[in-house]
Amino acid sequence: MRLLIVSDAWAPQVNGVVTSLRALVAELELLGHEVGVLSPQDFRTLPCPGYAAIPLAWDVWTVAEKIRAFAPDAVHLATEGPLGWAARRWLKRRGLAFSTAIHTRFPEYVSGRWPWIPLGWGYAWLRAFHQPSRTVLVSTERLQDEFAGHGFKRLALWRKGVDLRQFQPRLEPGEGAPRFLYAGRLAPEKNLAAFLDLDLPGDKQVVGDGPLRAELESRYPQVRFCGYLSQDELAEAYRGASVLVFPSRTDTLGLVMLEALACGTPVAAFSVAGPLDVLRQGVSGVMDEDLQRACLQALNLDRRACAAEAQRQSWQVSTQEFLAHQPRLDGGLRAGPETMQG
Numbered sequence: 592m593r594l595l596i597v598s599d600a601w602a603p604q605v606n607g608v609v610t611s612l613r614a615l616v617a618e619l620e621l622l623g624h625e626v627g628v629l630s631p632q633d634f635r636t637l638p639c640p641g642y643a644a645i646p647l648a649w650d651v652w653t654v655a656e657k658i659r660a661f662a663p664d665a666v667h668l669a670t671e672g673p674l675g676w677a678a679r680r681w682l683k684r685r686g687l688a689f690s691t692a693i694h695t696r697f698p699e700y701v702s703g704r705w706p707w708i709p710l711g712w713g714y715a716w717l718r719a720f721h722q723p724s725r726t727v728l729v730s731t732e733r734l735q736d737e738f739a740g741h742g743f744k745r746l747a748l749w750r751k752g753v754d755l756r757q758f759q760p761r762l763e764p765g766e767g768a769p770r771f772l773y774a775g776r777l778a779p780e781k782n783l784a785a786f787l788d789l790d791l792p793g794d795k796q797v798v799g800d801g802p803l804r805a806e807l808e809s810r811y812p813q814v815r816f817c818g819y820l821s822q823d824e825l826a827e828a829y830r831g832a833s834v835l836v837f838p839s840r841t842d843t844l845g846l847v848m849l850e851a852l853a854c855g856t857p858v859a860a861f862s863v864a865g866p867l868d869v870l871r872q873g874v875s876g877v878m879d880e881d882l883q884r885a886c887l888q889a890l891n892l893d894r895r896a897c898a899a900e901a902q903r904q905s906w907q908v909s910t911q912e913f914l915a916h917q918p919r920l921d922g923g924l925r926a927g928p929e930t931m932q933g
Contacts, residue, residue, distance in 0.1 A: 599672025601630030760855030768793035772832035777801035
């Protein structure tokens with residue numbers, strides 16, 4: 592099958608959406624499918640307001656010719672950005688089937704940054720984007736129920752996975768003082784102060800980058816900020832940590848939790864969606880409204896049990912679930928002179 596993925600999030604961005612899509616592409620190609628990715632790399636871009644590291648395509652009128660050139664058998668719209676909207680518009684006008692996915696709680700993120708924007712407006716905008724989709728993919732049953740309550744239709748499960756080849760465990764607890772690790776974007780919606788304000792033994796380490804980095808480095812000089820790490824370096828950071836701390840209250844899942852567990856590292860988090868869908872209380876993590884208590888109790892969890900939890904959630908299984916929900920374009924599109932590289 593020739594599958595085209597349209598995504599406003601792609602390398603060199605480092606986030607859960609990009610991680611998921613790159614893993615998906617790799618597994619699809621191993622299965623013999625031909626995959627094209629339509630991303631900001633194929634367009635002229637401008638920096639996203641308030642988050643300059645995210646490029647947004649602006650010459651989106653060329654989306655149609657790029658879709659025709661790849662001649663896909665199926666199209667998946669991964670994001671609700673300029674490219675996603677442009678592809679949606681073109682496919683919808685021609686009555687062509689496509690799938691979409693909800694990766695983030697976008698309305699909550701918008702209201703969190705700009706409180707004067709009503710949450711209901713964000714959900715209305717999100718429903719409008721996904722309304723013509725043949726299948727709207729979400730990561731968990733909890734999200735499926737939640738978005739159904741917000742009026743979304745044709746929801747289906749696409750559970751995310753972890754690269755068990757890349758993230759392998761170190762099962763012995765580290766020597767010396769404990770290390771508490773955060774990995775992810777340094778952005779307001781990640782609720783980082785809830786972790787960085789804690790009085791914990793040992794040291795704190797932050798992996799990742801984002802618009803809050805300079806402010807956080809100034810406010811918390813005792814914390815080690817590492818910036819982005821390569822996959823090998825990230826796996827080593829997980830293995831060297833005593834606990835991964837996940838302070839977000841708004842994530843739809845949290846792939847970093849799966850990656851940490853695969854490395855044998857337990858997780859401390861609030862008892863909210865995301866952690867509730869990934870962690871087994873008292874086995875792979877501790878969830879508590881008192882995040883400090885969760886961090887301290889997580890120190891006592893068995894790293895072997897954490898690694899065993901992650902073994903059940905591979906990208907191979909995730910990819911088969913994704914494929915089961917892909918609608919075919921009726922007859923496909925006539926091949927053009929160009930092809931796109933996945």
